[in-house]
Amino acid sequence: MFHLLCNRVSNTAPVRPLYSRLNKTQDIWRQPRLRLYTSQCVSAGKASGQPSNIAGHIWGLAQRTVRQSSCRKIRLPWGGGLQFILGPLVLTLSARLLGNVAYCQADVNNNILLELQAKETEPEFDWNILWEFVKPQLFSLLGAVVLAFGAAILNIQIPLMLGNLVNIVARYMREHTGDYMREMRGPALKLLGLYGLQGLLTSGYIILLSRVGERVAADMRKTLFQSLLRQDVAFFDANRTGMLVNRLTGDIQEFKSSFKLVISQGLRSVTQTVGCFVSLYLISPKLTGMTVVILPCLVGAGALIGSFLRRLSRLAQEQVSKATGVADEALGNVRTVKAFAMEDPDIDIIKLYAWEVDKSCEMNESLGSGIAVFQGMSNIVLNCIVLGTIFAGGSLMAGDEMSPGELMSFLVASQTVQRSLASISILFGQMVRGLSSGARVFEYLSSEPSIPLSGGGRIPAKSLTGRVDFMNITFSYPTRPGQPILKNFNLIIPPCKTVAIVGESGGGKSTVASLLERFYDPSSGVIMLDGLDIRTLDPSWLRGQVIGFISQEPVLFCSSVMENIRFGKPEATDAEVIHAAKQANAHRFITGFPDGYNTLVGERGVTMSGGQKQRIAIARALIKNPSILILDEATSALDAESERVVQEALDKATIGRTVLIIAHRLSTIQRADLICVMSNGRILEAGTHIELLSKGGLYADLIRRQRSEGQK
Numbered sequence: 262m263f264h265l266l267c268n269r270v271s272n273t274a275p276v277r278p279l280y281s282r283l284n285k286t287q288d289i290w291r292q293p294r295l296r297l298y299t300s301q302c303v304s305a306g307k308a309s310g311q312p313s314n315i316a317g318h319i320w321g322l323a324q325r326t327v328r329q330s331s332c333r334k335i336r337l338p339w340g341g342g343l344q345f346i347l348g349p350l351v352l353t354l355s356a357r358l359l360g361n362v363a364y365c366q367a368d369v370n371n372n373i374l375l376e377l378q379a380k381e382t383e384p385e386f387d388w389n390i391l392w393e394f395v396k397p398q399l400f401s402l403l404g405a406v407v408l409a410f411g412a413a414i415l416n417i418q419i420p421l422m423l424g425n426l427v428n429i430v431a432r433y434m435r436e437h438t439g440d441y442m443r444e445m446r447g448p449a450l451k452l453l454g455l456y457g458l459q460g461l462l463t464s465g466y467i468i469l470l471s472r473v474g475e476r477v478a479a480d481m482r483k484t485l486f487q488s489l490l491r492q493d494v495a496f497f498d499a500n501r502t503g504m505l506v507n508r509l510t511g512d513i514q515e516f517k518s519s520f521k522l523v524i525s526q527g528l529r530s531v532t533q534t535v536g537c538f539v540s541l542y543l544i545s546p547k548l549t550g551m552t553v554v555i556l557p558c559l560v561g562a563g564a565l566i567g568s569f570l571r572r573l574s575r576l577a578q579e580q581v582s583k584a585t586g587v588a589d590e591a592l593g594n595v596r597t598v599k600a601f602a603m604e605d606p607d608i609d610i611i612k613l614y615a616w617e618v619d620k621s622c623e624m625n626e627s628l629g630s631g632i633a634v635f636q637g638m639s640n641i642v643l644n645c646i647v648l649g650t651i652f653a654g655g656s657l658m659a660g661d662e663m664s665p666g667e668l669m670s671f672l673v674a675s676q677t678v679q680r681s682l683a684s685i686s687i688l689f690g691q692m693v694r695g696l697s698s699g700a701r702v703f704e705y706l707s708s709e710p711s712i713p714l715s716g717g718g719r720i721p722a723k724s725l726t727g728r729v730d731f732m733n734i735t736f737s738y739p740t741r742p743g744q745p746i747l748k749n750f751n752l753i754i755p756p757c758k759t760v761a762i763v764g765e766s767g768g769g770k771s772t773v774a775s776l777l778e779r780f781y782d783p784s785s786g787v788i789m790l791d792g793l794d795i796r797t798l799d800p801s802w803l804r805g806q807v808i809g810f811i812s813q814e815p816v817l818f819c820s821s822v823m824e825n826i827r828f829g830k831p832e833a834t835d836a837e838v839i840h841a842a843k844q845a846n847a848h849r850f851i852t853g854f855p856d857g858y859n860t861l862v863g864e865r866g867v868t869m870s871g872g873q874k875q876r877i878a879i880a881r882a883l884i885k886n887p888s889i890l891i892l893d894e895a896t897s898a899l900d901a902e903s904e905r906v907v908q909e910a911l912d913k914a915t916i917g918r919t920v921l922i923i924a925h926r927l928s929t930i931q932r933a934d935l936i937c938v939m940s941n942g943r944i945l946e947a948g949t950h951i952e953l954l955s956k957g958g959l960y961a962d963l964i965r966r967q968r969s970e971g972q973k
């Protein structure tokens with residue numbers, strides 16, 4: 262959704278960057294939300310010599326809009342001055358011409374809000390995938406369907422049997438002959454039996470269906486989780502974690518509820534509607550004729566209001582999720598919140614949360630009022646129908662065309678039809694929502710990573726020496742295809758040698774490491790490992806056994822120290838874990854904890870110091886005895902003492918391995934066999950520390966700068 266807020270207030274502060282953003286069409290469409298002040302455009306237009314009329318700017322934007330988005334709804338503007346309406350009108354018309362949507366609205370201050378809504382391409386629901394999940398539960402599902410069908414058939418019998426009882430009572434009251442109790446006992450017991458059987462069938466199908474629903478949902482969750490973890494890194498660059506987690510939770514929950522409801526209620530409602538209509542017709546074709554005209558109109562009106570209320574309810578739910586999102590972000594990053602003293606009620610995040618909560622409260626209040634009015638009206642209408650049926654049925658009874666029992670049966674059956682039709686209309690909406698939730702879940706089940714985890718790639722028979730060749734690599738991140746990060750990058754790392762990459766921030770150093778780990782594939786060029794193109798090797802084997810990676814901020818999982826180290830080699834014995842911890846200088850501090858290796862590290866390792874976390878991460882990398890070790894700024898987040906202990910561990914760890922070090926602090930890489938200075942995706946200088954210093958180039962300059970910063 263994109264917002265353009267055209268404001269009369271002249272505010273020229275961030276004019277230039279805004280105008281250039283406006284001109285970068287590509288960027289605009291990647292913005293999740295864009296607010297643009299017309300006055301700023303105009304001033305910016307003047308400042309940069311561009312045409313300065315508002316409509317001209319909006320027209321230009323409109324043209325780009327309609328080319329690049331597809332929209333669904335159009336609402337014409339209201340309020341606002343003519344000149345401000347002109348722009349939205351142009352936009353709206355052009356959007357209409359090209360089948361796009363623009364939403365324009367002016368507020369009391371004459372701000373005009375243009376909302377361009379890009380059509381989200383909804384994934385298609387794949388019935389084959391559903392079938393795969395349902396297949397193992399087929400017997401339970403068929404059982405549930407049969408029981409639900411049986412319960413519905415019995416439900417059709419009930420009005421007829423009730424009518425029969427009423428007829429007995431009416432006859433007895435009229436004639437006062439025969440044994441009332443004896444006459445009533447048989448049909449009453451039959452009805453009781455029917456109620457009992459119907460209750461049993463209902464419990465049976467609900468038990469079976471909830472079992473099917475829960476098992477299908479659990480299988481879906483497990484498969485989706487596996488499938489998400491299988492995706493490549495580029496997938497996670499493009500998709501927000503919160504949204505993915507929502508597919509695992511909210512979407513599967515919604516699908517499960519719809520699945521259960523549509524099968525149980527849907528089957529029951531359709532059977533009951535058809536069956537009861539037949540009963541109604543058999544009881545009184547005349548009264549049925551009247552019902553056939555009135556009922557669908559009422560149900561149609563009810564469905565319309567119902568769909569409006571459901572829309573309100575969806576919007577209110579979305580609003581609650583927005584508020585939850587704000588809270589989630591703040592609570593998830595509580596340390597940053599505390600560090601910036603953001604607990605103050607006047608701070609933006611608290612105000613934002615309060616604003617979102619107030620908005621959701623308002624929406625829920627409107628929804629509550631809507632539901633209350635709807636239910637009140639429904640009660641009146643339904644009671645009027647009963648009254649009308651008694652009125653019309655009474656006149657038929659007076660003409661001896663209907664017995665009191667038949668009227669009773671008719672009333673009960675017509676109420677059943679009303680309830681069933683109403684539930685079908687609700688179920689239809691539920692089914693649509695369930696299908697779209699299911700489609701969102703299935704979308705990722707069937708999406709294949711462009712770099713598969715394993716399979717296809719080979720695992721060399723002989724052990725590797727660890728020689729790495731980057732040959733003429735050009736690379737752009739998939740989320741920014743137009744921005745090459747590495748350009749004809751060449752680097753040879755001989756076996757068991759240490760190569761360090763240094764240089765300006767954003768120069769592409771970590772990108773080199775990501776390519777070696779095969780998190781991404783280069784756009785062109787080849788990375789060779791012992792003379793083999795890494796694209797031909799099994800990626801899981803490459804990451805799991807060949808390359809060890811230690812980053813600046815190691816992530817530990819919320820389990821014991823032992824399990825965290827074993828994460829590097831799941832089949833490792835306790836002795837191997839302890840050996841790796843000793844190599845990483847971690848054994849002493851781990852055994853110092855009261856619970857030793859069973860100490861829990863807390864969420865993301867919060868109960869460990871930076872240096873301790875780093876040494877556990879080193880042990881985790883060493884336990885798999887990798888031929889290649891990548892150290893991405895491994896000591897830069899540590900204080901001097903921790904750095905000394907960790908560096909000692911690293912010095913031991915690097916012996917006999919090929920090592921790629923990415924470093925900011927040049928003091929840590931002076932003993933490297935080769936130091937490469939990188940800038941803007943290219944290596945500009947390479948040599949040993951001594952060679953580069955004597956050359957007096959970029960490296961010498963960096964060293965000089967770091968020394969003078971250190972002295973300050």
Ligand SMILES: Nc1ncnc2c1ncn2[C@@H]1O[C@H](COP(=O)(O)OP(=O)(O)OP(=O)(O)O)[C@@H](O)[C@H]1O
Nearest residue numbers: 498738740741746765766767768769770771772773
């Ligand atoms: N996942 C990503 N998607 C898109 N662009 C990215 C991604 N990761 C990094 N970049 C961009 O690639 C460029 C190089 O980033 P990289 O992390 O390789 O630099 P670096 O030299 O390691 O920087 P630093 O020293 O600050 O860590 C930067 O412009 C960065 O914005």
